[in-house]
Amino acid sequence: MLSEAGITGEELALAARNHGMPLEALRYDLTPAGLHYLLIHYDIPALEAESHVLTVGGAVEDAVSFTLADLAALPQRTETVTLECAGNGRALLRPRPVSQPWLFEAVGTAAWTGVSVSDVLEAAGPHSDAVEVVFTGADRGMEGGVEQAYQRSLTLEEARRREVMLATHMNGAPLLPQHGAPLRLVVPGWYGMTSVKWLADISVVTEPFAGYQHEQAYRVRQSEEDRGRPVDRIQPRSLIQPLGIPDFFTRGRVVSPGEIGMTGRAWSGFGAVVGVEVSVDGGETWHESRLRPPLAEYAWCGWDWTWQAQPGHYRVGARAEDVTGRIQPLEPDWNLGGYEVNPVHWVDVEVR
Amino acid sequence: MLSEAGITGEELALAARNHGMPLEALRYDLTPAGLHYLLIHYDIPALEAESHVLTVGGAVEDAVSFTLADLAALPQRTETVTLECAGNGRALLRPRPVSQPWLFEAVGTAAWTGVSVSDVLEAAGPHSDAVEVVFTGADRGMEGGVEQAYQRSLTLEEARRREVMLATHMNGAPLLPQHGAPLRLVVPGWYGMTSVKWLADISVVTEPFAGYQHEQAYRVRQSEEDRGRPVDRIQPRSLIQPLGIPDFFTRGRVVSPGEIGMTGRAWSGFGAVVGVEVSVDGGETWHESRLRPPLAEYAWCGWDWTWQAQPGHYRVGARAEDVTGRIQPLEPDWNLGGYEVNPVHWVDVEVR
Numbered sequence: 001m002l003s004e005a006g007i008t009g010e011e012l013a014l015a016a017r018n019h020g021m022p023l024e025a026l027r028y029d030l031t032p033a034g035l036h037y038l039l040i041h042y043d044i045p046a047l048e049a050e051s052h053v054l055t056v057g058g059a060v061e062d063a064v065s066f067t068l069a070d071l072a073a074l075p076q077r078t079e080t081v082t083l084e085c086a087g088n089g090r091a092l093l094r095p096r097p098v099s100q101p102w103l104f105e106a107v108g109t110a111a112w113t114g115v116s117v118s119d120v121l122e123a124a125g126p127h128s129d130a131v132e133v134v135f136t137g138a139d140r141g142m143e144g145g146v147e148q149a150y151q152r153s154l155t156l157e158e159a160r161r162r163e164v165m166l167a168t169h170m171n172g173a174p175l176l177p178q179h180g181a182p183l184r185l186v187v188p189g190w191y192g193m194t195s196v197k198w199l200a201d202i203s204v205v206t207e208p209f210a211g212y213q214h215e216q217a218y219r220v221r222q223s224e225e226d227r228g229r230p231v232d233r234i235q236p237r238s239l240i241q242p243l244g245i246p247d248f249f250t251r252g253r254v255v256s257p258g259e260i261g262m263t264g265r266a267w268s269g270f271g272a273v274v275g276v277e278v279s280v281d282g283g284e285t286w287h288e289s290r291l292r293p294p295l296a297e298y299a300w301c302g303w304d305w306t307w308q309a310q311p312g313h314y315r316v317g318a319r320a321e322d323v324t325g326r327i328q329p330l331e332p333d334w335n336l337g338g339y340e341v342n343p344v345h346w347v348d349v350e351v352r
Numbered sequence: 353m354l355s356e357a358g359i360t361g362e363e364l365a366l367a368a369r370n371h372g373m374p375l376e377a378l379r380y381d382l383t384p385a386g387l388h389y390l391l392i393h394y395d396i397p398a399l400e401a402e403s404h405v406l407t408v409g410g411a412v413e414d415a416v417s418f419t420l421a422d423l424a425a426l427p428q429r430t431e432t433v434t435l436e437c438a439g440n441g442r443a444l445l446r447p448r449p450v451s452q453p454w455l456f457e458a459v460g461t462a463a464w465t466g467v468s469v470s471d472v473l474e475a476a477g478p479h480s481d482a483v484e485v486v487f488t489g490a491d492r493g494m495e496g497g498v499e500q501a502y503q504r505s506l507t508l509e510e511a512r513r514r515e516v517m518l519a520t521h522m523n524g525a526p527l528l529p530q531h532g533a534p535l536r537l538v539v540p541g542w543y544g545m546t547s548v549k550w551l552a553d554i555s556v557v558t559e560p561f562a563g564y565q566h567e568q569a570y571r572v573r574q575s576e577e578d579r580g581r582p583v584d585r586i587q588p589r590s591l592i593q594p595l596g597i598p599d600f601f602t603r604g605r606v607v608s609p610g611e612i613g614m615t616g617r618a619w620s621g622f623g624a625v626v627g628v629e630v631s632v633d634g635g636e637t638w639h640e641s642r643l644r645p646p647l648a649e650y651a652w653c654g655w656d657w658t659w660q661a662q663p664g665h666y667r668v669g670a671r672a673e674d675v676t677g678r679i680q681p682l683e684p685d686w687n688l689g690g691y692e693v694n695p696v697h698w699v700d701v702e703v704r
Contacts, residue, residue: 006358006359006360007358007359007360007361007363007364008358008359009359009443010601010602010603011359012359012367012443012453012455013455013602013603014601014603015364015367015368016367016371016372016453016454016455016457017371017372017374017375017457018371019368019369019370019371019390020368020369022369022392022395022396022530023369024395024396024398025396025529027398032528032529032530033385033386033528034385034386034387034388034390034528034530034531035386035528035529035530036386038371038386040374041600042597042598042600043374043376043594043597043598044374044376044377046376046379091361091364098601099601101364101368102368103364103365103368105368105369140597141597141598141599141600142597142598142599142600142606143599143600143601147597147606176384176385176386176387177377177384177387178374178384178386178387179386242395245394245395245492245493245494245499246394246395246493246494247493247494247495248393248394248493248494248495249362249366249450249451249495250362250365251362251365251366254494254499
C-alpha cells in the first residue's frame, strides 16, 4: 500500500523539517531531546528568554504581563504528558489529504514544568461574561492564503483545568527552540495543535474564537461543504516497539524464531487505556496483552505480550481501547483533512 | 518541479524518522539539540554508557579495550564540525534515486568532545603492514539483502589525522541516543556516513576493506555497470537563511519590500570557502556576499548580502566556491545513488 503513496514535493518539504519519533524510542518512558515529534506550522522564531514578555489582556480587570522571572516566582508544577499530532496517520488514507504526511510516529512523552494557566488568569481577573481564552504564538506565516500568527483558543473552563499549563522546561531542561522556547502552552489530553508554542499573548474573549486553526483547519469533515466538528482530545492509539532488526529501505522487520517479547505503548486523551490486544495474523485472532500502569494521568502506558514465533511472514498489529469504550479501527477512517486517523498499527514481520 | 516528486511510501517512512535541520536554524553557530540532521540506517540501539566497551584489535601488537572511563582519562579535544549527509539533495534529481529523500537540510554543526583515534590506535600498536582501520557500530540491519552491522573504514593515514576523533559529548552534553550515544566516530571534512555512530569496535586490517557501505552504497556511479568512485569529502554548499515568513504548505517565502539583510552559511570539506555569490534573478546576475570567518577549520562560515527588494516574484539563490576551485553547479548533477548533489540553493520569494 505504502509504495503507491505518490507524495508530492510540498509534502516532502514538510516531512524533511517536521519529524516523528523513531519507534525504537518507545523504549524510553520520557522521549529524549530531539526524538519527540515536531510539527511547526511556520518558522521557529528567534526569541530570547531574558527579554521575552507574555501579555495577558482582553476581557479582564487588569491587563498584566509576565517575564520568565515573574512566572518562575509563581507555584511550579510538572506534568508528564503524551502529545500527539492531530494529523498522525494522515498519509495512510486513500485518497490522501495533502498536508504534513504523517504515518505513525507523530508522538512523544515529556515531563513539562511551569505554571498553571489558571494562576495567570487569576492575576488578570476575567470578566464575568468571558467565554474563551485565546493563545497567540510569536510564529507568523501564510496559511490558506491568510497571513496570521498561530492562534488557538480554549473555553474558560478548559483553560482553568489545573493541569493546563505554561511550560518553560521539558524533561528538566529549558525548552529547546523547536519545542516553543522560551514559553509554551501544554494542554494534557488534547492533540498537539492546542499546545501553542512560542507563547506571546493570552487574551480573554467574550465570544467564541473563530480563528483559522479552528474554522478552516483542525476539523473532522467529510467534504468541503461539511462544516464538521472540531478536533480536540486524543483518540486512543497503540504502537509496537520495533521487533528484531529492520531493512534499511523498507523498514520491514526481520526476527529470529522462538519466544519474542513484544512490547509497546498506548494512550488516549479521553481517559485510561483499559486494554491493548495484539494480533499476529492480520487481525483474525486477538490476544490480550499485559498493561503496565500509565506514567501519569495524561501519559502513555506500556504493554507486553509474548509471541511464540515460527518461521514465516506475519502481519502483526496492536489496538488499544480506552475507558470510554473508544477502540482503534482495523483500517483508517477517512476524513478530508486527515485528522484523528488512529487505525491499528500494522507491521510486516518476517520470522526466519 | 517539486510538486511532481511522487515520493514512495518507503521513502516517506524514511523521511518520517530521519530529519533535516529546519533552515531557520542556520541562525545558530552550533545547531541546538534535536535540530541537527539525522540519518540512521537501521535502529537506534539501546546502549548503556556505564557498561559500554570499545574493543580495538585486528592487526595490532596488543588488542585492547576501553570503557568510557578509560577514554575520559586520555587527552580530551573538542572539534567544531559541520556534518552533512552524502545524500543531501538527492530528491532534487530526475529521475530520482529511491532512498532517503533529502532536499537541502541534511546538515548541522556541533562541537564534539572526545579523544583522538590516533591515541587509541597508538595504545594497540598497528602492525607495520596495516593499511586501513574498520569502525563497526552496534546497529544491525538488512541492507541490499545483506544482514550487517554498520561499518566504514578509513586508511591508516586518514584515521591518524589528529582531528579524527571518538566523541562522547556533543555541544557540551553527553551524546543523545540518536547521535550515537555513548560513543561515535567523527571524521571532520567527510560526509556523515563515515562518522560511525554507536561505535563498538575498531579493527586494523592489512587489506583494503570491502564492506557493503564502501562497495555497494556510497559510490558516485552513472549506471549499475559503472563501478564509480567512493564518496568521501564534502562538496561545497551554501544555504540561505529563510527570508520573511513562510507559507505553511508550499514553504515559499513572503517578504516586505525594502532593504533585506540576506544571510546564510557555507562550507566545504576540501578547504576554506573563498566566496559565496547571491542571485535574485534565477542566476542571470551574481553578487559577491561578505564572508564571515568560519567557526573552525571544518565548520561552516556565515555570509551576508543586502538586497534592495522591489515588489515581485524572485528566484533567489546562493552558491559557494572553495579554495580548491570547486563551485556549486546551477542545477544538480545526476548520479545513480544521488550522492554529493550540491546545486545552488534556489528559493522562491514573493516581495509584496
